[in-house]
Amino acid sequence: MKDLIKYIAQALVDHPEQVEVSEVVGEQTSVIELRVAKEDLGKVIGKQGKTAKAMRTILSAASTKVRKRTVLEIIE
16 A cells, blocks of 8 residues: 555655655554645645545545555654
């Protein structure tokens, strides 16, 4: 899941070397934290949050396949 989010984020931003993804694993829920350069934050979130919502939808579909709940947090 972590690699999937990193791949998508690096394709969207101008500074792919500054993309950082960390994962906090719980028993049933994992939290994936995404950090990007400040000037790329808008590109990851998108207009009215549509890009972020799409990333969360893809993550949800992928995590359902492995029967685990995954949440995406975009950190400033």
